[in-house]
Amino acid sequence: MALQGTKINPRRFHKSQLKFYLILIPIAAVMLLPIIYIFSQALKPLDELMLFPPRFFVQKPSFRNLQLLVITASETGIPLTVYLFNSILVSSVTIFTNLSLTMLAGYALSKKKFKGRNTIFSINQAALMFVPIAVTIPTFLVIVNINILDTYWAHILPLLAMPVGVFLIKQFIDQLPDEIIEAARIDGANDLHIIRKIVLPLTKPALATVAILTFQSTWSNLITSAFYINTDVLKTFAFYMSTLTSTVEASVAGQGLAAAAGLIMFIPNLLIFVVMQNNVMDTMSHSGLK
Amino acid sequence: MERVKTLFKKIFPNAKMSDSNKDRLASWSLILPYTLVFLAFIIVPIIMAFVLSFTYYDAINAPEFAGLQNYIYMITGDEEFLKYIIPNTLKFALIVGPGGFALSFIMAWMLAQIQATPRKYLSLLLYAPSMVGAILVTILWKSLFSGSESGYINAFLLNNDFIEAPIQFLQSPEYLLNIMVVVSLWSSMGIGFLAMLAGILNVNPELYEAGQIDGIKNRIQEIFYITIPSMKPQMLFGAVMAIVGAFNMGEIGVLLSGTNPTPQYSGSLIVNHIADYGFLRYEMGYASALSVVLFLIVFAFSRFGHILFGSDN
Numbered sequence: 001m002a003l004q005g006t007k008i009n010p011r012r013f014h015k016s017q018l019k020f021y022l023i024l025i026p027i028a029a030v031m032l033l034p035i036i037y038i039f040s041q042a043l044k045p046l047d048e049l050m051l052f053p054p055r056f057f058v059q060k061p062s063f064r065n066l067q068l069l070v071i072t073a074s075e076t077g078i079p080l081t082v083y084l085f086n087s088i089l090v091s092s093v094t095i096f097t098n099l100s101l102t103m104l105a106g107y108a109l110s111k112k113k114f115k116g117r118n119t120i121f122s123i124n125q126a127a128l129m130f131v132p133i134a135v136t137i138p139t140f141l142v143i144v145n146i147n148i149l150d151t152y153w154a155h156i157l158p159l160l161a162m163p164v165g166v167f168l169i170k171q172f173i174d175q176l177p178d179e180i181i182e183a184a185r186i187d188g189a190n191d192l193h194i195i196r197k198i199v200l201p202l203t204k205p206a207l208a209t210v211a212i213l214t215f216q217s218t219w220s221n222l223i224t225s226a227f228y229i230n231t232d233v234l235k236t237f238a239f240y241m242s243t244l245t246s247t248v249e250a251s252v253a254g255q256g257l258a259a260a261a262g263l264i265m266f267i268p269n270l271l272i273f274v275v276m277q278n279n280v281m282d283t284m285s286h287s288g289l290k
Numbered sequence: 291m292e293r294v295k296t297l298f299k300k301i302f303p304n305a306k307m308s309d310s311n312k313d314r315l316a317s318w319s320l321i322l323p324y325t326l327v328f329l330a331f332i333i334v335p336i337i338m339a340f341v342l343s344f345t346y347y348d349a350i351n352a353p354e355f356a357g358l359q360n361y362i363y364m365i366t367g368d369e370e371f372l373k374y375i376i377p378n379t380l381k382f383a384l385i386v387g388p389g390g391f392a393l394s395f396i397m398a399w400m401l402a403q404i405q406a407t408p409r410k411y412l413s414l415l416l417y418a419p420s421m422v423g424a425i426l427v428t429i430l431w432k433s434l435f436s437g438s439e440s441g442y443i444n445a446f447l448l449n450n451d452f453i454e455a456p457i458q459f460l461q462s463p464e465y466l467l468n469i470m471v472v473v474s475l476w477s478s479m480g481i482g483f484l485a486m487l488a489g490i491l492n493v494n495p496e497l498y499e500a501g502q503i504d505g506i507k508n509r510i511q512e513i514f515y516i517t518i519p520s521m522k523p524q525m526l527f528g529a530v531m532a533i534v535g536a537f538n539m540g541e542i543g544v545l546l547s548g549t550n551p552t553p554q555y556s557g558s559l560i561v562n563h564i565a566d567y568g569f570l571r572y573e574m575g576y577a578s579a580l581s582v583v584l585f586l587i588v589f590a591f592s593r594f595g596h597i598l599f600g601s602d603n
Contacts, residue, residue: 038433192400
């Protein structure tokens with residue numbers, strides 16, 4: 001039969017899979033090229049950056065660009081570590097708070113029966129198509145009115161409204177059998193107890209996924225520092241990197257500097273995702289929108 | 291105290307009533323923290339954008355009611371809007387949204403048919419560009435498309451005699467929008483792509499066997515009659531993420547060219563137009579009207595997704 005041999009999720013290699021490799025590997029390689037290029041650019045010493053014609057791969061890798069980055073920052077009066085501290089603080093608080101909020105909300109939407117549950121869930125689902133960038137002005141007005149302009153709260157609170165997080169966690173909890181929760185309730189456990197002892201350990205893949213998504217949106221967030229924060233020492237690493245790249249882009253040396261800055265932004269994202277990839281795939285299999 | 295309790299029980303013999311009230315209270319207190327941030331940073335901003343769109347507001351004086359003035363100006367007064375902004379936005383969104391979605395599906399479909407270990411690494415490579423973030427995307431592609439001879443792409447074209455002088459890719463109207471499309475497609479395989487990959491892997495294999503018996507002749511038929519119908523929910527999630535992703539990439543033109551508006555408005559999308567009026571000209575009322583139009587466009591796109599992949603009832 002014509003269709004035999006190729007199938008979904010094969011255990012073994014079969015020569016009919018070869019055609020997919022022949023398409024996938026070149027495409028993946030092309031996707032990867034720009035990333036390799038930026039790695040190589042970040043490690044290029046000045047003479048290699050100036051080289052004409054430019055060479056794709058670095059030959060004598062050096063960390064000069066990274067050092068230069070630290071020096072340039074301290075010359076502006078605020079050491080790089082301040083921005084880095086802000087970014088790490090904001091990201092970790094946002095992730096922790098977001099996981100708590102989405103966990104509570106996801107559990108309530110999935111396992112509690114109350115009036116308005118379906119309405120809230122459908123509103124949240126509709127909000128998946130929310131484009132935050134479209135409402136930077138009203139968001140600014142909200143931030144002014146609740147008096148958090150120019151504080152760490154302005155970094156954290158707006159990013160806590162993450163419909164996709166609640167959506168993924170709720171879908172994931174849906175597949176936990178109601179019986180185990182009922183059993184715990186009969187034993188006298190309250191909701192917080194049930195969440196901590198039963199739901200939380202079983203929802204780890206979804207929590208990991210939401211943590212990654214939150215990290216991605218917080219770590220590289222530029223809007224907050226640009227519009228909602230005026231004091232320089234409260235701004236984040238991502239923002240500092242973006243100002244740096246716009247001021248130095250004209251020079252060739254600046255390109256190496258910018259590449260190094262971009263890499264520092266990218267590597268944490270990459271590492272976290274690689275570590276948690278299996279969790280993410282596990283979560284995504286419950287991600288269907290009805 | 292005891293007396294009160296017994297009295298209470300006498301009056302309300304059915305104690306379950308208070309239990310269910312307690313439970314309702316518990317449910318609401320679980321969901322309350324999220325609901326508050328959701329209201330404050332999604333619902334309220336959307337309503338405010340809508341309300342402000344009917345006002346004249348310069349961010350200093352109180353908003354003044356202006357009726358439909360902003361919307362009228364959009365069509366009759368704002369020369370750039372109909373000439374550049376809307377065509378650019380639609381062209382960009384129509385290619386990057388459905389294009390990114392189709393690319394994600396095709397890649398996921400092929401990945402599903404190879405073994406688990408190579409699949410894991412190849413899907414990581416395809417996903418990686420989507421987590422690069424706006425800053426690195428800008429640095430990276432700016433450097434590749436740099437207008438001087440040291441720009442990698444210019445140097446490549448010069449060396450191979452395709453061109454004679456370096457091209458100012460990011461400053462020339464004929465290239466900017468196309469470069470934006472390429473860059474956005476490059477980073478379009480994000481969370482929706484992963485969802486669709488998981489969806490394809492979860493399709494019940496017996497359906498394929500049944501399909502063959504029912505006379506499905508080729509892979510294309512298999513995709514349309516078995517794979518897609520069995521993973522509609524993931525397709526819809528992927529579609530919504532693709533659309534939102536496309537609009538969230540809207541700033542890329544400004545980031546790449548370094549100016550807002552972009553050279554001759556060639557890469558200006560509605561998102562940039564909002565920033566232009568809101569933060570550069572302080573015409574918040576008009577900027578809000580533009581936001582409302584943006585919401586309507588996003589809504590129309592995802593409505594289309596629902597028509598294609600929504601559940602049938």
